[in-house]
Amino acid sequence: MSRPSDAAPSATTARAASRYDTVRLSHGSGGKLTLELIEELFVATFSNEPLKALTDAAILANPGGRIAFATDSHTVKPAFFPGGDIGRLAVAGTVNDLAVMGATPMYMSAAFLLEEGYDMSELERVVRSMKATADEAGVAIVAGDTKVLERGHGDGVFINTTGVGFLADDVLMGVDQVRPGDKVLVNGTLGDHGIAVMSRREGLDLAIELESDVAPLNGLIEAVRRVAPNVRFMRDVTRGGLAAVANEVVHRQAYGLRVFDVAVPVHELVEQYSEMLGIDPFLAANEGKVLLIVAPEEAEAALGAMKAHPFGREAAIIGDIVKKPEGVALVETAYGSRRVLEMPIEEQLPRIC
Amino acid sequence: MVEATAAPQAGTGFRPDTYKDPELVARLQSRIAELAASVARPVKLMHICGTHEHEMGRYALRDLLPKSVSVLAGPGCPVCVCDNEYINMAIQLSLEPGVILASFGDMLAVPGSIPLAGERRGDVRMSLLDARARGGDVRAVYSAFDAKRIAEQNPDKQVVFFSVGFETTVVAVAAMLKRGVPDNLSIIEANYYTPPATQLLPDLEGFDIEGFILPGHAVTITGLRVYEGLPTRGIACASGGFEPVDVLASIASLLEQIDTGDLTVANPYQRLVKYDGNERAKRELHEVFELAPIRWRGIAEIPASGYKLREPYHHASAARRFAGRLDPLALKGAEHPKGCRCAEVTLGQIQPDECRVFGQLCTPDSPYGPCMVSHEGTCRAWYTYGMHKEQLRVETV
Ligand code: SF4
Numbered sequence: 001m002s003r004p005s006d007a008a009p010s011a012t013t014a015r016a017a018s019r020y021d022t023v024r025l026s027h028g029s030g031g032k033l034t035l036e037l038i039e040e041l042f043v044a045t046f047s048n049e050p051l052k053a054l055t056d057a058a059i060l061a062n063p064g065g066r067i068a069f070a071t072d073s074h075t076v077k078p079a080f081f082p083g084g085d086i087g088r089l090a091v092a093g094t095v096n097d098l099a100v101m102g103a104t105p106m107y108m109s110a111a112f113l114l115e116e117g118y119d120m121s122e123l124e125r126v127v128r129s130m131k132a133t134a135d136e137a138g139v140a141i142v143a144g145d146t147k148v149l150e151r152g153h154g155d156g157v158f159i160n161t162t163g164v165g166f167l168a169d170d171v172l173m174g175v176d177q178v179r180p181g182d183k184v185l186v187n188g189t190l191g192d193h194g195i196a197v198m199s200r201r202e203g204l205d206l207a208i209e210l211e212s213d214v215a216p217l218n219g220l221i222e223a224v225r226r227v228a229p230n231v232r233f234m235r236d237v238t239r240g241g242l243a244a245v246a247n248e249v250v251h252r253q254a255y256g257l258r259v260f261d262v263a264v265p266v267h268e269l270v271e272q273y274s275e276m277l278g279i280d281p282f283l284a285a286n287e288g289k290v291l292l293i294v295a296p297e298e299a300e301a302a303l304g305a306m307k308a309h310p311f312g313r314e315a316a317i318i319g320d321i322v323k324k325p326e327g328v329a330l331v332e333t334a335y336g337s338r339r340v341l342e343m344p345i346e347e348q349l350p351r352i353c
Numbered sequence: 354m355v356e357a358t359a360a361p362q363a364g365t366g367f368r369p370d371t372y373k374d375p376e377l378v379a380r381l382q383s384r385i386a387e388l389a390a391s392v393a394r395p396v397k398l399m400h401i402c403g404t405h406e407h408e409m410g411r412y413a414l415r416d417l418l419p420k421s422v423s424v425l426a427g428p429g430c431p432v433c434v435c436d437n438e439y440i441n442m443a444i445q446l447s448l449e450p451g452v453i454l455a456s457f458g459d460m461l462a463v464p465g466s467i468p469l470a471g472e473r474r475g476d477v478r479m480s481l482l483d484a485r486a487r488g489g490d491v492r493a494v495y496s497a498f499d500a501k502r503i504a505e506q507n508p509d510k511q512v513v514f515f516s517v518g519f520e521t522t523v524v525a526v527a528a529m530l531k532r533g534v535p536d537n538l539s540i541i542e543a544n545y546y547t548p549p550a551t552q553l554l555p556d557l558e559g560f561d562i563e564g565f566i567l568p569g570h571a572v573t574i575t576g577l578r579v580y581e582g583l584p585t586r587g588i589a590c591a592s593g594g595f596e597p598v599d600v601l602a603s604i605a606s607l608l609e610q611i612d613t614g615d616l617t618v619a620n621p622y623q624r625l626v627k628y629d630g631n632e633r634a635k636r637e638l639h640e641v642f643e644l645a646p647i648r649w650r651g652i653a654e655i656p657a658s659g660y661k662l663r664e665p666y667h668h669a670s671a672a673r674r675f676a677g678r679l680d681p682l683a684l685k686g687a688e689h690p691k692g693c694r695c696a697e698v699t700l701g702q703i704q705p706d707e708c709r710v711f712g713q714l715c716t717p718d719s720p721y722g723p724c725m726v727s728h729e730g731t732c733r734a735w736y737t738y739g740m741h742k743e744q745l746r747v748e749t750v
Contacts, residue, residue, distance in 0.1 A: 180750045181750040325747070330747070332747075336417075339740075
């Protein structure tokens, strides 16, 4: 994992910050200030050849195979939360979207929508965090854009990232590859991000020692695929949590997905606070979790590979694919009773009492 | 007597995991089966707390009961019983210039009785979310103290806290008011007291419930004495906690009473509930509030079942403060939207899937009646946990 060589670029960005300590409308107008911001912050920090060229489009090498292409826009409140920030989120989110398709993420663009008056040093922290995460994932941020919205018309910072990855022609994954008897795995505790971010929301401010799981998962996924080449299906578990992914898997399929309640890893604090807030950890958001469906004979190997990776220490086999009921995701409790794992409806909000 | 005192309490408080223990659950399950066999006829029980419905769904506890024992949901969801008068009041106030309406998130999507103009789905009513979409300043808060903070931060605005709920929420409001609040804060008084409603239930035609699981949170405050009238009317009572072991222990206690015919108000949830409740909280509560008649949505006006501010606190009553600005006609109105059977659901007279629009016109993402909105609403819990779907028989390879 290569850390960014931050020293030189941050020296230059520090100078930029001293000129303007907040974002101005002219930073997005395409004039002198825009160029300054691009050169001294974005190019200096993201630091790669295609970007340095400052051409209208980045010209990139093509390693062959099929192209995976994904985009995602990011907004999170607060922008800095325990365990991460919007910058890490924006990079990891797109990396994970590509990686779960079996692709190797390589290039990324970053578009910023900044609100006039946004704190320049905060923007620098976000950008440095993006660079660090991109280095960690081995992707280069090769194109970008900045627009500034009038004060009151934005919410600090929005980031859109678009990513390109490559995948071999023989990679075959999808819900149609899934068979009854397959095992369902996750790479660790569920709901950490949702509860960690919520704990810092205005009006709640719970001082809990819980960190978001936000992380780029391409390394972990590669490690799994080396030992379990026939992974049937992968999906990153994000908003809507486990419940959303499980339901996406079974939707209109001739099989069901069964989760064993007690097998699902949930951090003690998540358990505690979700109970207090009336939130279901199975529905809470994650930013560094992947659900895998693996042939039964490869399940143990996949589990072992995850456990050996820093982002998979608490990986577990949490369930299986069943013949019946069809098209249903269900939870089997420790008592043998069963319930439906319904598709989440709305954002999880704390309950009254 | 069956008690949910499965393990000694740890020094730092109880360990909830003990009360999820599969072995204990299995033991209680067979005890319940034994008792049900001994009673030897169908028995209907009722809980009166939305959290119970939610937990029963989450752990699929009904799956663990013998066919002859059913547990129905009673009037235990504060969001569902909150009369539309208060919802309409909140909506009207939120649309007043200079007013910030602070509400628990659960209340935001509950329709009152003001028709939603331009709505195509039929008789759809306005909620606080609709008010927000029309420019109302509606904020979701987690407690009364958040509303107080908003009032302090916005001295030039009027902040109205929509005070909904049973004892657990109203004690916090009482504590806050007693300690003093900024002049620009007032509350909508929509807090309910459950015991009078439970006394009313046995008078309903066709009422055949034989036991109540009492709401574990509320009785930590009110205590159990207030339910003593029920056993004399043929209804067994037992306090009920919220972990699987707690719920099953309450059910076992009720069946035991029914089996022996020795009806009482039992306290299997004694690790948290004292028979006389929390004296200090009660004292503070009754210093600030007094019991008065209140309408339970779609059910009836029930005497002495609502918490209203006492005279020295009238200044904090939103209904009084804004009396001149509220449109009294618009406050009242048809209680439930046409065809919504929430009242019957709330009284345990029908199950949610007997409502024609359940899961069709009425779903959690587009609730038609109040019982589909809150997580504690019976219709919502049924939908979320698929209780309307046929038993989940699993077939593996
Ligand atoms: S399903 Fe909807 S309309 Fe029917 S009773 Fe429940 S809340 Fe009312």
